[in-house]
Amino acid sequence: MAEEHGHGTVAASAATEERVAHAAPNYYLIWLYLLIMTVAEVVVAFVSHLPETWLILILLGLAVWKAALVAMYYMHLKFEPPRLVLLILAALPLAILLSLTVVTMEGW
Amino acid sequence: MSAHGAVPVSVTRPMEGMKVYNQKLGMWVFLLSEVMFFSSLIGAYIILRFANPQQWAEPGEVLAVPLTAFNTFMLICSSVTMVKAFAAIEHGDQAGLKKWLLATILLGAAFVGIQVYEYIQLAGHGFVPMRDSYAAEGGPLYGATFYTMTGFHGAHVSIGVLCLSFTAVQAFRGRYSEMNYGGVEIMGLYWHFVDLVWIILFTIVYLI
Amino acid sequence: MSTTQLVAPNVSAQHWADPSHRDERPFIRKYVFSTDHKVIGCQFMFLSLFFLLVGGLLAMMMRWQLGYPGQPMPWGGVLPETMAPGGILLPEFYNSLVTMHGTFMIFFAIMPLLVGMFGNWLIPLHVGASDMAFPRLNMMSFWITIPAGLIMVSSFFVAGGASGSGWTGYAPLSAVPEYSGVYMGQKLWCISLVVLGFGSLMGAVNYITTIVNMRAPGMSWFRLPLPIWALFITSILVLLAMPVLAGALIMLLFDQLIGTSFFLPESGGQPLMWQHLFWYFGHPEVYILILPAMGIASEVISNGSRKPIFGYPAMVGAIVAIAFLGWVVWGHHMFMSGMNPLLGSSFMVSTMVIAVPSAIKVFNWLGTMWRGNIHFHVPMLNAVAFVAMFVIGGLSGVFMASTPVDIFIHDTYFIVAHLHYVLFGGSLFAIFAGIYYWFPKFYGRMLNPTLGKIHFALTFVFYNLVFFPMHNLGLAGHMRRIYDPNQYGFLEPLQPVNTFISVSAFLLGAAQLIFLFNIVWSLWRGQRAPANPWNANSLEWSLPSPPPHGNFTAMPRVYRGPYEYSVTGREADFWPQWDPPDGRPAPDHSPDGVLIGDEKPASREPHR
Numbered sequence A: 001m002a003e004e005h006g007h008g009t010v011a012a013s014a015a016t017e018e019r020v021a022h023a024a025p026n027y028y029l030i031w032l033y034l035l036i037m038t039v040a041e042v043v044v045a046f047v048s049h050l051p052e053t054w055l056i057l058i059l060l061g062l063a064v065w066k067a068a069l070v071a072m073y074y075m076h077l078k079f080e081p082p083r084l085v086l087l088i089l090a091a092l093p094l095a096i097l098l099s100l101t102v103v104t105m106e107g108w
Numbered sequence B: 001m002s003a004h005g006a007v008p009v010s011v012t013r014p015m016e017g018m019k020v021y022n023q024k025l026g027m028w029v030f031l032l033s034e035v036m037f038f039s040s041l042i043g044a045y046i047i048l049r050f051a052n053p054q055q056w057a058e059p060g061e062v063l064a065v066p067l068t069a070f071n072t073f074m075l076i077c078s079s080v081t082m083v084k085a086f087a088a089i090e091h092g093d094q095a096g097l098k099k100w101l102l103a104t105i106l107l108g109a110a111f112v113g114i115q116v117y118e119y120i121q122l123a124g125h126g127f128v129p130m131r132d133s134y135a136a137e138g139g140p141l142y143g144a145t146f147y148t149m150t151g152f153h154g155a156h157v158s159i160g161v162l163c164l165s166f167t168a169v170q171a172f173r174g175r176y177s178e179m180n181y182g183g184v185e186i187m188g189l190y191w192h193f194v195d196l197v198w199i200i201l202f203t204i205v206y207l208i
Numbered sequence C: 001m002s003t004t005q006l007v008a009p010n011v012s013a014q015h016w017a018d019p020s021h022r023d024e025r026p027f028i029r030k031y032v033f034s035t036d037h038k039v040i041g042c043q044f045m046f047l048s049l050f051f052l053l054v055g056g057l058l059a060m061m062m063r064w065q066l067g068y069p070g071q072p073m074p075w076g077g078v079l080p081e082t083m084a085p086g087g088i089l090l091p092e093f094y095n096s097l098v099t100m101h102g103t104f105m106i107f108f109a110i111m112p113l114l115v116g117m118f119g120n121w122l123i124p125l126h127v128g129a130s131d132m133a134f135p136r137l138n139m140m141s142f143w144i145t146i147p148a149g150l151i152m153v154s155s156f157f158v159a160g161g162a163s164g165s166g167w168t169g170y171a172p173l174s175a176v177p178e179y180s181g182v183y184m185g186q187k188l189w190c191i192s193l194v195v196l197g198f199g200s201l202m203g204a205v206n207y208i209t210t211i212v213n214m215r216a217p218g219m220s221w222f223r224l225p226l227p228i229w230a231l232f233i234t235s236i237l238v239l240l241a242m243p244v245l246a247g248a249l250i251m252l253l254f255d256q257l258i259g260t261s262f263f264l265p266e267s268g269g270q271p272l273m274w275q276h277l278f279w280y281f282g283h284p285e286v287y288i289l290i291l292p293a294m295g296i297a298s299e300v301i302s303n304g305s306r307k308p309i310f311g312y313p314a315m316v317g318a319i320v321a322i323a324f325l326g327w328v329v330w331g332h333h334m335f336m337s338g339m340n341p342l343l344g345s346s347f348m349v350s351t352m353v354i355a356v357p358s359a360i361k362v363f364n365w366l367g368t369m370w371r372g373n374i375h376f377h378v379p380m381l382n383a384v385a386f387v388a389m390f391v392i393g394g395l396s397g398v399f400m401a402s403t404p405v406d407i408f409i410h411d412t413y414f415i416v417a418h419l420h421y422v423l424f425g426g427s428l429f430a431i432f433a434g435i436y437y438w439f440p441k442f443y444g445r446m447l448n449p450t451l452g453k454i455h456f457a458l459t460f461v462f463y464n465l466v467f468f469p470m471h472n473l474g475l476a477g478h479m480r481r482i483y484d485p486n487q488y489g490f491l492e493p494l495q496p497v498n499t500f501i502s503v504s505a506f507l508l509g510a511a512q513l514i515f516l517f518n519i520v521w522s523l524w525r526g527q528r529a530p531a532n533p534w535n536a537n538s539l540e541w542s543l544p545s546p547p548p549h550g551n552f553t554a555m556p557r558v559y560r561g562p563y564e565y566s567v568t569g570r571e572a573d574f575w576p577q578w579d580p581p582d583g584r585p586a587p588d589h590s591p592d593g594v595l596i597g598d599e600k601p602a603s604r605e606p607h608r
Helices: A027-046 A052-074 A082-099 B022-051 B065-090 B094-124 B140-172 B182-207 C027-032 C037-067 C091-127 C135-143 C145-157 C184-213 C226-257 C271-288 C291-305 C312-328 C341-369 C378-401 C403-409 C413-443 C449-475 C489-525
Strands: A017-020 C004-007
Touching (some): A027 B065, A027 B182, A052 B065, A052 B182, A082 B022, A082 C312, B022 B140, B022 B182, B022 C226, B022 C271, B065 B094, B065 B182, B094 B140, B094 B182, B140 B182, B140 C226, C037 C091, C037 C135, C037 C145, C037 C413, C037 C489, C091 C184, C091 C271, C135 C145, C135 C184, C145 C184, C184 C226, C226 C291, C271 C312, C291 C312, C291 C413, C312 C341, C378 C403, C378 C413, C413 C449, C413 C489
């Protein structure tokens, strides 16, 4: 049942909010995708005999995709103004750079 | 009427800005700082693991993957209940809001409970963060990074459960409506973020 | 079918000022637990100046030891035996002094002054809002700084004394109490900074939201005064860098408290990891410490020269470039860590590149002053000094950016000279400029200009006498953080230089008393400040001094940029942002509709 989103205001704030009316996403379908991908992750980690690099890439890829689903649908980013999405995306390279500081270290 | 570089503006409203209301922008900005915090912990974990891979056990040997997979499932369910709570109040459904908020709180509390149980089990088998007293397979770095990453995540979940309780109290007092749901929405953003972090952590800590 | 609705929430959510100026809040809500950004700004001023004094006092003690090694310090008898038996500083206490001087100055003086005080004072007024986006969060942000400060001060008085591992807290020295003799003090240091970090973070969220979402009609991004651009970008740096420090501090705390081994090599920990995490925060941190100062300098220099800022878009671009590049230069603090030379080279290149936007800003300040009608009021004196001293600090920075040179000068007094030229010569002079400039607005009193000029002159002279010789000391091999340089024969001939610096430092410290006296005296007896004593253009000068609670009586309307000075054809040499275009009435109470904006910005026309 597609419901209409996007009406209503939020009181006590100082900025206008542009609400784009759109069909509500099927939250249960997203939940199902997340479930399937979680099971897939566990299977890949324990049952498959892939070489380590592939394993890590696939698992991380699945995790990132799950995270993206949560961000886009549950956190509504798919329906927010593009400038907000850009703000968030702009910060991500810094987080990735920080996580990968390991590349600067060597000698073990 | 001049048109050189003219910008049509209203006299009673501020400039357009981010086109979302203040509390929502504020929450997203705060969540970006949380991304950096967890990235620092994850970055440290990666460095330590690359330097001392022998201190890590194979996935599933020390940590209880089935139990945690179930915990992950519960947290994902709590994200569904949270977004259902928000969808409810967007349409003015007070009963729905209360029902789904309570469900989220329950699931969140259960997640924390299971994690605490898991910690007790692990510590009982000698898997601890300290450098001098570990007995389980692996080394002290395994424990230190495990407890730090999952511990801070668990703390964030606990704070979320606390704040959700306040939100629920407000909901029961009828403070939200289809004209006033910002508090629920930003609480939802925080909660989904906590779920999102767990999605990453579960993979990195338990499966790799 | 998707439709777009422009939803206008309750716009009176901003609580404008009561036109009759009635303010019936009780004293405690008005001046103590206040959510008014102006009051919070004033609170930050008092708190931070107090810590500036504390930091200065710590430095005076260090300078005593360096200038008069092994001799009992005047009034040293008040210190306990664990710090200075018989008034002679112990080496361990000296290490604590070094550490805490840096810690207090950076985290409890400069940051709260630039970001807490100026951010709170200026942001809502410059964007045309009644207050910050989250006034109660703002209040919390100030009040959390106080326990953080108390915890830091208390660390001096616990067994083992205060942290002695440098403001950079390198592990394993900081992680293992047995190495330094400091037990509780290091833990308190970590906890204090984590608490302070929360306050900074809350402030950053508030500032970003306010600047993005609460700009008054007509206040487009490129009509914002440069302090706001600077504070906006700085807030983004605070938002993204402070959490990394928090992560590192927590791991350090765990190493000390629960026996983990994040940084301890014998169990596989990585000391180098501390350096990476710390400097990943630490480099953006130093841009946090300079960008708002640059914004203030732009404001004051434009006003004092009666000319628009030269190259406003480039100034904005430079701020953004500095912040952006600041994330990829952190390795230049680690050239001596044994890193791969290729990595060192890449950090060298990025560090050299970051000098370019800073240089652009310097040339633009000069371009602003060029052929201007310069008024050497006290803020202007300090702002011009800022530019000159920042150039010196920046040039010494180019030396250390070059890896082979840095191998020689790393951890010497050359570095100490550099950092003080940019932090004192740079940030602090800009802070002085800003206080002299905005004190009248927020306290309703002018600061005495004669005392201001004397304070400036003495500070400028003594400051250079203290820090310039440090370049020479460093090149001669004098290392930093050292209690007794005379233990090395080759440094003994330099003792007279150290004594000279110390005497100059004592005089520099004494000169600051003039500033403090000026503040206290002016609060009670200063000349009452008019609304616009500097004939300036930004929105705060349209209001009484001090502005009422709620700032404006209705949402202000902005018609032009903030640097319309000496516009051709106009009689006055300034044209405020709020002044409606000639011949048109100010439509501030027109019905909620859409107006066509104003004429082409005058600053695009040539100036005489």
